Every structure is written in C-alpha cells, then in structure tokens.
Amino acid sequence: MRQGIFRSWVEINKSALVYNFGTFREFTHKLLLMAVVKSNAYGHGLVECAKLFVKSGCDWLGVDDIDEAIALRKAEIKKPILVFGYTLPSRYREASSAEVSLTIGSLDALREIKKQSLRDKVTFTKSKLRIHLKLDTGLNRQGISEELLAASCQVLEKLKDVILLEGVYSHFAAAELVRRKHYRDYCNKQMDGFERMYNLVLSSLVPNTYNLVPIRHMAGTAATFLLPRSRYDLVRVGIGLYGMDPTSKSNLPFVKKLKLKPVLSWHSLIAQVKNVKKDEYVGYNLTEKLIRNSKLAIVPVGYWHGYPRSASSRGEVIVSGKRCKVIGRISMDMMTIDVTDVPKVKAGDKVVLIGKQDKENLSAEEVAVKAETINYELVTSINPLLPRCYI
Template sequence: MVLNEQSRGLRTWLEIDKQRLANNYQVLRRLLKPEVKFLAVVKSNAYGHGLIDYALAVEAMGADYIGVDSVLEGFHVREAGVKAPILVLGHTLVVNALEAAEKNIALTVSNFEGLRAIAESGVKGLKIHLKFDTGMCRQGFFVNEATAVLDEFLKYDNLILDGVYTHFAGAKNPSFPTGTQQQIDQFEEVLAEIKKRGLKPIRHASASSGAIVFPKAHYDMVRFGIALMGLWPSREVEYAYVNKLNLQPILTWKTIVAEVKTVPAGSRVGYDGVELLERETRLAVLPIGYWHGYDRSLSGLGRVIINGHRARVLGRVSMDMIVVDITDAPDVAIGTEVVLLGEQGEVSVTADELADLSASSNYELVTRLNPLIKRLYL
C-alpha cells in the first residue's frame, strides 16, 4: 500500500474520514426535530479522535453546542477558533469560573457546595447547567433537592441558568427500557419545579443511546458522542438499529512494517518466550506498542491488516513494538502500510473486535489512543 503525502515520515498515525463524519452527522441530525439542538461531545480528546480538529469539523457541519469534560479543554477549543457555545460536562475548579464566563463557556454545577462557591466567587454572567442525578448515583443533585437547588440559585443574580440536565445509566439496551423510563420520570419532576418558577433553560437528557432509543427524551438538546464517530454505543443498540442508521466508523489507525525476518520452527517470540512457533515463520516487526494504545491484553490475540491479509500478533505486546505473522501475507516489505484498526479494502479490524479481545469497550479502545500520535483529517 502506498502511503499518502501527509503520513510520510510518520511511523504511526490516525486517519479521520471527514466525509464519513459528515454522513454520521446528517444521519443523527435527521433523528431530531428541527428545533432540537445538537451538542457534539468532544471530551477526552474527542474520544481519541483529536480535540481541536474534531471540534472545528463538527462546528463547521452545524453542531449547535460543543461538550467538553474540563474547562481546560474548553479553553483550548475556544482559543482554536470555535465560536459555538461550549458546555463543560465535568467538574470545574472555582478558580477557573471567571475565565469561563469571559470565554462564554458554560459550567456544569451538580452540588450545593459548587453552586455556592461559584456564585460567591465574584464571577458575573456565568452560564451554568444544573445537573440532576436521576438514578446513576454519580454526578448531580438528587431529584428531591430540586426545590432547594432552585431556591438557592435564585438568590444569586450573577449566574445564568443556561441549562438543566441528567444522564441515563442504562439506555444502551432497548430490550430493558424500564430503568431509563424511571429516570425520565424523575427528570420530569425536576422540570416541573423549573416550570413553576418561570425558568426556561435548555433541557437535555439523552446521549447517543438515549437519542436513538428514546426520542421522547430529546427535549431541547441531545448530546452525541460515540455515535457521531460512527461507533455504536452498545451491541444491543447496533443490532436493533443497524439497518435503520448508516453509521460509519471515521477512524483508521495505521503504522508501517519496520523489519521483516524469517525464523525457524521452535523459535519463541517476544518477552518471556510465550509464543512457540510450530512452523518456519515470516515475521514483521511493527513500531507501535502499549505506549501508543495497543493494549497488552491483545498479546497473541490481536489482528492487523497487511496487504489485505489479517495477520496475528505473536507473543507479548511490547511498549513500543509488536510482532505479527506474515507467513501467508503477500509482498510484505519494510515500509509496507499496516492497518491496526479500521479497513483496508474489504478487510477490517473493528474497535468492537479489539475491545472484545481485550475485555474492554469501543469507547475505551479509541479514547486511550496516545494523544501524541498524529491525527490526519482527510
């Protein structure tokens, strides 16, 4: 395979397909009524896809809101030129509230201590989203605290209630909707209290799974993360909707062959000699390892694609190298392009496949790809 111009000089890189991203955006946008806002989640380095380039791309496609984990991510995105409203989904230190307000970055507030600390910090005009815990037992005020929360908020005139939201714990399984419905019911109680006070914040509850499975919970805004990247939030959602939604993975992880050698039967490959070869074997050494995000649990199990052939990882995954069996792969030489994750012609190695082999998830697999690896938006 011939390397593209942008990848020359790189031992490993990620390619992000902007056409596929645009396709996914349109597929998901069509699920929403025109008045419902589309929040693109770019937190955690855009799930490994590259924070800045991804945020700029989804804004250009029409995303109404950008969701980050930390206020520092928000600062980076804003400084890169993103003009869309930004919401910090995670915890923010009070010391950063003033700069957040100056840069039109809304903060999640999920407990009384945080609400009071931010309100009394001297900040003015700060947009906040109150988050309620409707059943996940993670971040958020309890539903039975809604009256007290709103009373506390209304004491302060330096804060703007831009939004109110919750997060579903189990919307990933369409066959068991009861838990999510209970969370929706809990959230409705909060919304009733807000309505009594004449407040009209942006209401949002659904991430990718909830948006696909529970259209009645779209409210005023939906938060799309993994689905926008073309990965399914769960196998259950995929099985139920794969024929209805044409989501396409946008990420391909590539490397090159660094060395080729043939070793005799009886040789042992890698640290601790755990891979005993039963035949004379042609090996390719690839210059990536667990430092780059190729999980050590893929030792002896992972597959890569070389010239249309799925080659197995032999022995242990090292920090910066893996060895693969290319005995049956044609025309492999130093410099040959290798696909670690993604497609090459009709052959693929999917994030779900590698996640299954490593007892992980597609979320974790792509998010843990080393942020120092070059991302090429093509």
Template sequence: MSTATTSPLRCWAEIDLAAFERNLKRIQAALPARMRYVAVVKADAYGHGMPQIVRRLMQSGVDCFAVANVTEAADIRHMGAGWPILVLSPLLPQEDHFVVEYDLTATVSTLGECERLNALGQANGCRIKVHLKIDTGMGRLGIWHRDAPALLTQIQAMPALQLEGVYTHFSSADSDTQFTEVQRERFLRALQSERGLAESLLIHADNSAGIDTLSNDSPYNAVRIGLLQFGVPPYPKSALGRVAVEPIFSFHTRIGLIKDLPGGTDISYARTHQLKRDSRIAVLTAGYGDGVPLELSNRGSVLIHAQRCPILGRVTMDQTIVDVTDCPSAQIGDPVVLIGKDGAHEITTTEFSEQAQTIPWETLCSVTKRVTRVYVGSREL
C-alpha cells in the same frame, strides 16, 4: 529539512473529514426540528483532533459544544466567539474565573457550587450560565433526584446565576433498559415542580448511546452526540443508532522487520506464545506506547495485503509481533491496518475494542500523541 520530518510515518491515524461531514448531515436530518445538537468533543474530540473536528462542527451549525474541563473549553473559545460551551465536569474553585473570562456554561450539582458562582457573578457584574445536573442513579455528578426541586428553586432565586439547562446521565443505557426507564422517570419527576422549564432551557438526558427521546411529546429538546458523530454507533438498537454513519477513524502502522524462526521458539516478553511451526514473523513499528492495547496480546489481528495476520506474544511498548507465514508477499516497510479497511476485509473500532476487552471510547482516546493524525477527504478551511 531533517530526515525525521521526511521519513515515512511509522504509525498514524487517518481521519476522514468528508465522512465526518456526511455523518453530521445524517444525524441532523434524523433529529426533530426542535431537538438541539450538543456536540461532545472532550478528550481532543475523542482522539480525532479538536481543532479540525470543531471547525467542521461549527460549519455544520451545531447548537452547543460540551467538553470535560476549562482547558478544552478555552481551546474552542479561541476558535470562535459566541458558541455555547458546556463544561461537563465540576469546576475547581481556582478555575471559576475562567467561566467569566471565556463565557462558559458550568455544570452544577450542589448548593455550594451555586453560591460560589453566584458570588463570582455579583463580583463581576454579570450572570453566570449554569446547567443543573441531576443524579438519577449514576452515582457520580449531580444533585440527588429527590433534592433537585429544592435546588432548582434556589438557583432561580440567585440574582447572578442564569439557569440554562437541566440534565442527567444514564448509567446502563446499553445493558439495562429497565433501570434506564427508572432513571428517566426520576428525572422527569424532578422537573415536574418547575412547569414550563422545557420552553426556555436545554433539557437533555440522552447521549448517542441511549437516546430514546425523539418523540415530539417529550420535554427533551437536546441530545448529546459523541461517539456516533465519529461513525461508531454505540448501541445500534437506540433511535439514533440506526442512522447510517460511516467510520471516520483508521489506525495504521508499518512492518519494520521480517525474520524466519523455527517451530518451538518463544515469542516476546514472558514467553506467552510458542511457535507451533517454522514461521515467518513481522515486527510492527507500533506498540502500546502508540495505542495498541496490551490486551491484544495473543488474541488480536492486523490486516496486511488484505489478509488477517494474528498477533503473537505480548504487545510491547514500541513493537508488536505478527505471524506473516501465510502472507508471503509481506515486505519491510509495508503498511499495516490496525483499525480500518484493507481490500474486502475490515477491522472496526468495535471489533478492535472487543478483542482488547475494552470499549470504543477508550480505544479512540488511547491512541497516543506520538501517533500522527492525517486528515483526508475534505476541503481546506
């Protein structure tokens, strides 16, 4: 065995699968019996590792998986037959055949896409499952809401298409409740022309950031759950945001070097920080090449021996410099918490993201492949 495979990890993320399983149970308990759970696992399950996460979701009995593209969908299909898999992004024409090969559900927004897939189904002697996306104000995917009733009628007249769902996406669920209501009204109005849709289709408008459709008198019967299942409530004021989930992700590195420097010394590239006193600095074995954002330069902090230590100067590709003058017990090789708990202190994914002037979704997806994922807290499958 090589030295590289036996040396301590320089930078790693711990994924608590036991906490993940508890989160799933709590979310499922909060959903009405008629509300189906669409588990969003795109971008390698938000950086947590798709195989390990998807296996637990399959065991928990979620109703459907949602991914960004056919490559992600194929990975899930190889893990289990029969699971509904919704591809959220548009298909390239060269990818259409994968819908048949892997038994996927496509998102459609235009008549052209529908005609393409209908021809594919006819050529293969099968019906292609689709969800129609309706653009109610996001300005991204989806048929414009005023044109949706006509396209719904056209889809249902195509012999090789099987309409299985209709959905939309809110642009400002976290910040503009008034416009979210406008979008919701547009969506419901687009569905009015097709009575009884909710009885046979998945009707979903909300994700875990903006869910407000848990009442039994609404036509919605599915919800897309992404960030919440990983223990990060996107917006606590939402209905599911009040579910007591636990963070399952923590981010760690080590001290690679400790040295003393005199006051007045400039730190890191572009000399953006100057020491105001004689200082003891630690060089950490992680940088933006691992997922420590450049925006944390001179503003973020880490936990060492349960003490907060500020980041000094510009974060570099492979190292980050922190001040350990007030943490005299720090030693080379010591673990450092970038996200997570250390004693009584904690740096949450939300705090880390706010300090980096970004959002938790990007934070989790930006932890790079060279960061080893370590899975803890659950039975072996």
C-alpha cells in the same frame, strides 16, 4: 506520502464525519443538536472535528473540561460550549469571561459560586456564569440527588444576579440496552425522575428568576435513537458522530441501522521481518511459543501509542489485505505479528490496526472486543501525539 513521514498515524475521514452529523441532524429534525467533542473528540482531534461540526450546523459543543473549552475559544469557535466534567472553583471566572457553560452537579458547587460572588460581585455581575444543572436520576455518579434538590434551588434563587441557568440535564445508566425489559424499566424510571425534578426546579424559580426556560436534555447517542421520549429540547450526540456503535458490539447493530460511516482508521508499517523457528518463544516472559516455522514482522506500535496490551496474542491487524495475528506480548513501543501467510511481505509495508484494506475490515468495535474493552476506551486511548491526518 504518510508512510514516508510517520511510523504510525491516524486518518480522519472528514466527509464521513460530516455525513454522520447530517444523519443525526435529519433524524432529530428541529431539536437542538450538541456535537460532543469531549476527550479530544473521542480521539479524533478536538479543534478540527469541532470546526467541522460548527460548519455543518451544530447548535452546541460538549467537552470534558475547561481546558478543552478554552482551546475551542482560542480557535475562534463561538458556538455555545458545555463542560460536562468537574471544574475547579478557581476557574469559574475564566469560564465566565469566555462565555463557557459549566455543569454544576452538587449543592457544594452552588455554595462555592455564592461564596465567590460575594467576594467578587463585580466580575460575576458583569459576565454571568453560565451553568447547566446536572441531576442524578439513577446513574449515581455526577449530579444533584432528588433529596438535595430543594436546598439547591434555594441557593439558585439567591444567585440570580451572578449566574445564567441555561439548562437542566441528566444522564442514562443503560440507554443502549433499552430493548431488554429490565433496562427499559430503569430508563423509564430515570425519565420519570428527571421530569419530576425538572418541574421542581421550574416551580422553585417562579416568577422566572432567569427570564428563560432552561433547556432540558438527557439523550446521548443511544437514547436519541432508541428513546424518543428522552429527546426533550436538545440531544447530545457523541460516539455515533464518529461512526461507532454505542453498544460496543462488533456486529454494529446501531451503526448498520443508521448507516453510519466509520471516521477513524489507524495505520503503521512493518519495521522488520524475520524468520523464527518452531518452538521458539516470542515476547516478554516467554509469552507465546510458536507452533510452526514462522515469518514474523515487527510493528512500531505499542501500548504507549494506545494499542491495548490486553490484545496480546489475540489481536489482529491487516497486511496486504490479509489478517495477521498479534504474537506474544505487546510491548510499550512495538508489537510482533505473524506474516507467514502474507506473500512477498517486506519492511515498509503498510499495517492497518483499525480500518479497511482491500476486502478486509477491522472495526474499532472488533478490535475492542478482542482486547476485552469497549470502542470508547480504544479510540480515546490513542496517543494524542500520534499525527491525525484529515482526508
């Protein structure tokens, strides 16, 4: 029994994960589907989730960095892998050898590839560096701007012997808000820009330098559902696979529409129960003053474990099917909760931080809202050292 082994643990529902994947696969029909497992699979466990998606039939896997990609290769996962984030030039050859595709989002990065290929043409010619060109269409983050695209294409043309241009992609700034006109107009502007820039890439490489047409992709979870035009050749589904809502709203509009199932739940136990009198203070800096004689419980979870400190005096957990308020300041390694209204509560009783117990349910979205953050940050912040139990 997990309560007898761990003080705190995360449970991952494998059947829910597979179900959610199937929902998106059915929804996207014949499009290529990239299962996004970046950032430790949104806190759910990189290798284990990737294996489930591969078994379920994903076409691609998306990761944050080269280390996540190499971890998947070491786990004998052979599916195409795209690294979204910045890769140090010193690791280009490693990516090439592992047949891992890199995001290249700047003219400087293309020039660096050219410089390395001139120094070590044998390595790069033997195993071409696979890349996806990232275009900045309005997020103004990573990606090549339209002003620098022509110059970038000139460098691309000279790299035909050492790189494989597999894809061209971009990223929306506000796809989850597309129902509002301002954001819908901006998304349309981004798609117009992407299509224009993609065509420029193609025309710059005629005759086809790379003997294939690069995959176009722009849609993440929200756009896959809300912006049919953006689906192009491949969709990148992340947060939705884990049964969470890309809007981060606690009423779960997206999740309910697609009937997605939550995958992650977070559990702990009560370490100690004590009676504390009215007007006593609880927490560092006398954070909260009790308004009644109270029964308090200590839970061995704090912000080091990933529970947000911003939920101090406002968060809730579930004990014996009842919601219990977080009292006082959340500490590094523990928190205090009010169990006054929970009958027969005792040390060792299970505490649900995210998830369901009896008729009560605390979604990741609701916990995030109380902590004034988003579900993405909440689940990816759960300490990777906490055990993940796949059920």
